Structure formats: structure tokens, C-alpha cells
Amino acid sequence: MDDKMMKIGEMAQFNRVSITTLRLYDKVGILKPCYTDTKTNYRYYSIHQKARLDMIQYMKELGMSLGEIREILEKGDIQMIESTLISKKKQVKEEIAQLKLRMGAITRAIDSVERFRKAPDCGMITVEYISHRKVYVMHTDTNFYEHDISVYEEILEDLKENLINQGLPQVYYCNAGTIMRKEDFLDLKMESHEIFLFVDDDFPAHKSVRRIDSAMYACIYLDSFEGEREYARRLLNYCREHWYVICGDYICEVLTEFNVFDSEKRSMFLRLQVPLKFR
Amino acid sequence: MDDKMMKIGEMAQFNRVSITTLRLYDKVGILKPCYTDTKTNYRYYSIHQKARLDMIQYMKELGMSLGEIREILEKGDIQMIESTLISKKKQVKEEIAQLKLRMGAITRAIDSVERFRKAPDCGMITVEYISHRKVYVMHTDTNFYEHDISVYEEILEDLKENLINQGLPQVYYCNAGTIMRKEDFLDLKMESHEIFLFVDDDFPAHKSVRRIDSAMYACIYLDSFEGEREYARRLLNYCREHWYVICGDYICEVLTEFNVFDSEKRSMFLRLQVPLKFR
DNA sequence: AAAAACCCTGACCTTACCTTAGAGTTTTGG
């Protein structure tokens, strides 16, 4: 026999793994050196063992844990290898889908930060085109304007839980808002029972998912919920002064929320908006 | 002030995280409870802190580590958030690409296992169509047939290192083979200086990358390098008996290699092949 | 006032290794 034995260092170099790794594989029993000196405990590997190490590395590439690898190697059952591979494939597919979702979320986060950086001054009024959006809406018995922010938080939390419980995709995009009916806005009654989360355009259809159509909106920007009533008043006045026709519900949209600071309050950036009709 | 304090359990439930997690966040300093009883060490959270926790969870969704999150929260710098996000995006993109590679590898592994299960008997001769393949070839001065398998292993290892050093994509698909020139095969000279690895169809162009054209091949199957010479002889005889015209180089292809068993040798499955021309 | 529910700290567990320390072994050079 050509028993060309290698010491652990050679074996490691030969296979481009670390010595530590080989020792670990020995310990967990997936690659025992073909001979171990009982006196010195030195490990000696045969060149033939490279094959097994290759297989281990290959299986690791496939995303298996050492435990899974051990099981397969012990059983030496081809059936099992195949079924393991098939379930791995499914798993990887899911991971890819997850990462793609994350990717989208990051992209939106970047947009969001950019928007924050370029945010107009508080109180600024604009008339702008906003393209269509999809929202997941929840109705509540409480009127948000009768309570403080903590109630809003709680309900928003309910909403998210709601989504999760229904097995709907997690919404990473945490932008949200509330809706007030047009009639109430016209009277400045400040009454809202609807809260929503923006969802992706490809979000599955659902009774709570609604499309907000694109339109020209009259908007006013502000940076805290506190002054909402006052700003809503200004927005309404502005529309009246310009003889704009309000053609839909009022939306209070949370554009960005950054809680990077140690302050106790959220640093928010809001856009109050009503759709307009120009005949 | 509405200092509606929550104990850790409430806070955890409210935000759907575990108590342990909140304690961890306290320890690493990304979310300190707004009040801690100095006697009992009980942690009390304010509802306003939910905002910060939201942000933390959001950043985690984006794939940031707690360390990264802490940095951002400490600096509170929007610029930095943005650049972090941008680099995250790149990272996620790479991860997705990696996973896709892995996915392909798994698919091929499944095919490979299936092929192994359905492998014909050793010695079986077929004439079959094999569609085009892409290979990364390396030339060596040594003739594989003058040495034993360990030399082949070593050179294969060199080849892989070669690939990595050149910054080419890692080849997970570990199927490989050797090439013998047609003339040598016709004389059964058993001389091969070229070893190759199969690569993906979309592998970047490179001077060492060669396309093996599709063709009808005369093939013989076997399960060890040992008998290669003998099997090659049989293949040649077969072609002669049938008056087949050999129109290209001889390939010894390693179809599958399973080292699931504790034996010292590789359990291989090979296909020797020569392309034929039917006018 | 007792029981139930809750909270604390500290320690150890997970994966797939890496690092370091201190001691022993083999190889190399002179």
C-alpha cells in the first residue's frame, strides 16, 4: 500500500482548511484520522481521506450543518442523501425569497432616509401628484384624536399582529397612517377610526387591502402628531383659498420615523394630505 | 406625564420579543429601560421606548448586527444610516447571488444522486447523445496513467486552487474528468495530460474554458479508475466492430463520487466516452 | 396572608469554528 501519511498540517494545507477545523471534525466524528499515535496523540491522515473531506465540504456548501453531515455519512444511505438535498433545496429557495424581501425593504429604507434628508420645512404646503398606493387597513372603535400617541402605538401593534396571525407576509415597510373621512375633514371634526400600513404592490389580495388611487394632493408637512389639528386646519384653509375641490378622504401619512436619538419621543415626519379634483 | 410604566414582561409581550432579548438589549446598551429600581433591579419601560425597539427590530430585519445597530443609535447620524444601508444592500445582493449558486449546486447534486441510483451495470456499453458541456481545462506535464489516483487528486486540487486564485467563481459542481487525444486512444497509448472540471454554462469566458460540443458518444460505464485501460480497450473494440467513426478526443468523466461510506477508497462512477460521426 | 405570577442574576448551552497558553514532538541545520 502506498500509505503516504500526512500530519494534520499537511492535510490542512492540502485541502485548504484550518488545522482547527480538522480537529473539530475529528471530535464530532465526521472525519477521524486513519491513524492516531496513542502516545503522542498526533493525527495522521491518508490521502484517500481527502475524498471524504471533499464530500464534507461539498455538503457544507449545500448549507448542511455538521450534525446533518454526520448523520448522512453514518447512514451512508443514498435515499437519505437525496431527500436531504431536496429539503435543502426548498430551504434555500425560502432563504432567497426572504433575502429578496429584505432587499426591497432596504431599498425603501434608503428612499425613506433620502426623503427625510430632503424634507421640506415644517408647515410647508404643496400640491403634488402622488401615485397609487396599496394599504392594509384596520377599523377600530376608538377615535385616535381622542387619545394620545400611545393608543396609536398600541393599535398599530394590534394591526401588525393581525397581519402575522393571518399568515400574511410580514410587512417590513413600517410606514403607516390614518384615514379621516372627507366629510369630517371638511368640518375639522378630527375623527378617525382607520389605521393602515403601506404594503407592497404585489401583496396578496385580501378584504382589508385597499388601493388608494393616484391623484393630485394638497399636502402639508409636519414633524409631530401634536400639531396635527392645527395643520389640518391650515391645509383646509389653503384649499378653500384656492378653490380646490377635495374629492376624497384625508390621510395622515407617517413618512419617516427615526428613533436614532436617545430622546424619548419619536422623531417623525408626517404628511397630511387630501386628494383634489381639477375638472 | 402619562408615565405608564411597563414591567419587562409586558414590554416583551407588547413588542413580541422575549424577555431574554430585552435583557440582552439592556446589557449591550441599545435599549436601556427608562427606569431601573435600584433595590430590586426590576426594569421598567415607558411606552415611548417602543419606538426605539421598533427601530432596532427594523434594523435587524435589514440584517444588521446588534453592534452595528448600537453604533448607529449612538451616533444618531442620518448620513451614516444611509451609508450603512447602502452597504447592506450590496451585501444582501451578494448573499442572494451566493444562494442562487448554491441552489444550482443542489439541483445538480440531486441529478447526480439520481444518476447514481439508476446507474447501469459496470461494463455496459451505450451509444448516446450527450449535449454540449463547458469545462475548465488544465494542462499538466504528468501523464495520469503513469501514476496512481493520489496524483490525480493532487492535480485536481491544484486545479481548484488555480480557479480560486484567478478570482473565478468557485466551482461547487465537483464533477471532473480527463482528456486523452483521439490518436492516443486509437493506439490505446493511455496518455493524458489534461484534467478538467465541469463549469456552469454561464461561467465567464477564459482562456482555459473550453466548450465540448454535443455529439453522439460511444460510452462505457465503470466504477473505479483501476480498470480504465481494460474498459477503454473494450470501448475501442466495440467501435471497431460496429464500424463507428471516432471523431474526437476520448474523455474519462467522473459522473459521481460518493464518499458516504467509511471505506478508504472513493466510490466512483465513471463514464468513458468518445464522440462518433455518422455521415 | 398565602399562593401565583413575575422578575432578578449568573451560569451554561447552541454553531462552526478561532485564538491562546503551556507543554510535548518532530524535523532541520550546523
Add this chain to the structure above:
DNA sequence: CCAAAACTCTAAGGTAAGGTCAGGGTTTTT
């Protein structure tokens, strides 16, 4: 042949983001 260099061993402790458990204190409920 002997010293130095290079190598190897074990054992312990670290990583990230928590989970789990034990033993003991605190709050809330009954």
C-alpha cells in the same frame, strides 16, 4: 548529535443572538 525551529497536542475561552435553567427575591392576586 544537539539545539533551534517548526510542528502538534489538549484545554480553555471567545464569537452572535439569544435560550434555558436554577435559586432566590418581588408583586399581584386570591
